[in-house]
């Protein structure tokens with residue numbers, strides 16, 4: 204056991220820091236914590252990383268991964284967070300990509316992996332349905348074989364950023380008579396196929412982040428089936444475990460705490476910087492301690508993964524604790540900015556007062572706090588994660 | 600001891616609840632919040648006709664002879680309906696100052712407040728003052744008989760709709776001195792006043808208000824020159840009690856909606872309300888709500904007590920309501936799952952309002968500190 208970085212790792216940090224500083228788009232600096240970005244903004248850094256060969260560090264090298272050690276990946280995460288970089292979205296890079304290279308055939312790999320790496324193709328995740336949230340295995344959307352096509356009918360919902368998507372991966376029922384988990388297939392769908400309608404859902408912070416996705420007689424070639432028919436649940440679960448381990452967000456939360464400290468240094472209580480008041484100073488310390496516990500739990504998990512064990516039920520710990528830290532961080536940030544949490548950043552058109560009200564650091568404080576409530580709901584709610592630990596670890 | 604409401608208070612509650620049910624359903628509110636004005640003047644006038652504005656004033660002031668309990672009844676119902684109209688700024692704060700003003704001031708403003716025609720906003724917060732009511736960079740300099748006001752007031756709730764402002768300003772002493780603070784009443788259209796109006800995250804409207812050499816006469820002073828802080832603190836405590844009542848109304852509805860949703864929503868073949876972890880969570884929400892109601896009654900009933908008792912009660916209530924409101928709001932969203940995150944469902948809007956109540960008139964930390972300081976100062980008296 205050893206916490207020191209090797210000289211090579213220190214050198215690696217210098218290299219990636221220099222690369223990020225030189226290449227990160229200047230116009231995106233400072234937007235990385237916002238939710239209302241354009242397609243181009245979301246993809247800009249992804250495309251630069253794609254050219255450099257750094258967009259999918261976690262993939263096996265033969266598919267374009269960097270072959271970095273887990274320490275190097277950790278450093279990579281930290282250096283990007285330092286810049287609040289808008290990272291490649293998870294739907295292609297961390298979700299469908301690994302499913303395709305693990306379970307897909309050679310044609311699928313050749314067709315889809317390059318676009319995921321380069322950032323040219325935007326993917327969305329069509330899992331949840333109005334009736335199938337936590338109980339994902341109850342999906343009702345059907346895919347019925349018709350010659351060399353599947354005909355898909357049903358409704359997906361909460362499809363994140365589907366308004367920008369070129370492709371989606373969908374869980375569809377292909378055997379209506381099988382037990383819930385056993386009749387589901389994992390199908391790749393070109394979002395431009397006739398019969399797909401994407402309708403916006405507005406969230407409480409005012410952003411358009413998610414959608415309803417309606418599928419009516421959508422004809423998809425059978426070669427878009429990943430793996431075996433009716434085995435989709437296996438691939439879906441594989442993907443969920445991957446989704447969870449990325450969700451801890453340690454590097455980002457560290458950066459968030461730095462930002463919070465900065466705000467708390469500028470805000471004053473009776474002439475004393477907020478950060479020097481015992482009440483607030485202790486809250487930041489507590490958060491930092493919680494984050495350290497999370498970080499070392501993640502490092503231990505990564506180490507055991509490197510030793511050959513895949514992400515197991517322990518990743519549920521990272522999801523629960525990681526999201527609790529993220530939510531607490533936004534809560535304290537809102538608290539720090541006091542009255543200036545109130546102005547509604549996304550609603551300024553109504554009065555023509557487009558410019559920010561109050562200090563810049565207060566912009567979006569409340570909106571982000573509201574938005575981050577999603578993190579304990581999606582990716583398997585925190586109640587569901589606890590159920591997983593109950594079953595898989597406690598054996599109850 | 601008596602925790603019953605009078606017959607008049609019961610009637611006030613019932614008729615207000617009916618009016619909100621009939622005319623202030625969630626979809627109507629949504630339209631109003633999105634409109635250019637952001638509120639409904641006609642609704643405000645109907646509230647006035649119902650007697651809401653007169654209710655808390657004494658009969659000699661032309662009111663119905665009620666008091667803070669009547670304001671509490673009104674605000675609980677406003678909280679249930681997420682009403683955006685400015686009862687606290689205009690009636691509780693504006694009225695609270697004016698009724699303690701000179702006869703001439705009462706003459707000039709009280710009838711208008713009670714009829715709904717005169718609308719006040721309370722400009723107390725400043726960009727750098729945080730929650731300290733005496734931390735004022737806005738100044739009022741003596742000029743002949745009158746004063747000249749300069750400064751910037753932050754996030755003045757209801758100011759876009761207001762005809763008049765209550766303004767706190769420093770007339771002497773240093774930035775945070777307890778002495779040297781004076782309260783003024785000014786017309787919002789007075790020369791030298793400008794505003795930037797904007798919507799707030801919880802569906803109301805507010806302004807940044809700028810004063811540039813705003814000249815006012817001696818008759819604009821409410822209470823004593825340089826000794827305005829005790830009055831400001833008194834009215835702020837009354838506003839806190841009213842906001843606590845609003846929070847109770849909002850918590851009640853958010854909790855009820857959540858319990859109802861947990862009955863309807865099925866996952867794994869069973870209503871999610873059957874999962875014990877959610878049952879206990881909803882029980883905890885309910886206990887938070889009940890204790891918030893208790894604290895609101897307590898603080899409201901102690902508004903007329905001596906200064907220390909009153910302040911401690913208001914701070915204690917604000918702390919509990921801040922914590923309870925946060926818990927109830929967050930868990931309402933959590934138990935609704937993805938649906939709780941949508942703008943379409945009302946529950947998220949209750950969550951947002953509950954969140955923002957904590958930052959009005961001092962948050963949890965501010966009041967925990969005030970309570971602790973008052974307790975420390977109170978020890979010798981208690982030992983007697």
Ligand SMILES: Cc1cc2nc3c(=O)[nH]c(=O)nc-3n(C[C@H](O)[C@H](O)[C@H](O)COP(=O)(O)OP(=O)(O)OC[C@H]3O[C@@H](n4cnc5c(N)ncnc54)[C@H](O)[C@@H]3O)c2cc1C
Nearest residue numbers: 328330331336337361363577581582584586933934936937
């Ligand atoms: C912002 C956002 C983005 C999303 N993006 C996507 C996306 O891109 N693609 C996609 O497919 N989905 C997406 N989702 C959907 C997300 O995965 C679901 O919201 C989540 O699975 C919860 O399902 P639900 O919303 O139906 O809540 P429900 O399952 O109805 O849960 C409601 C409440 O009941 C609790 N609960 C449910 N079952 C149990 C149990 N057995 N024991 C105890 N408590 C229980 C839950 O924890 C929750 O608190 C997104 C959701 C959000 C909010």
Ligand SMILES: Cc1cc2nc3c(=O)[nH]c(=O)nc-3n(C[C@H](O)[C@H](O)[C@H](O)COP(=O)(O)OP(=O)(O)OC[C@H]3O[C@@H](n4cnc5c(N)ncnc54)[C@H](O)[C@@H]3O)c2cc1C
Nearest residue numbers: 589593597599872873874875876877878879880881882883
């Ligand atoms: C100091 C002391 C004094 C007592 N005095 C008296 C007395 O004067 N008269 C008397 O009759 N008894 C008395 N009791 C007994 C007391 O009532 C029992 O201990 C109590 O009912 C719990 O029963 P148990 O100890 O068998 O625990 P269990 O019932 O076995 O409970 C163990 C744990 O499981 C939890 N649990 C049980 N059922 C559920 C459920 N359905 N859902 C969720 N959680 C559950 C419990 O909350 C507890 O945490 C006393 C106990 C103590 C410790």
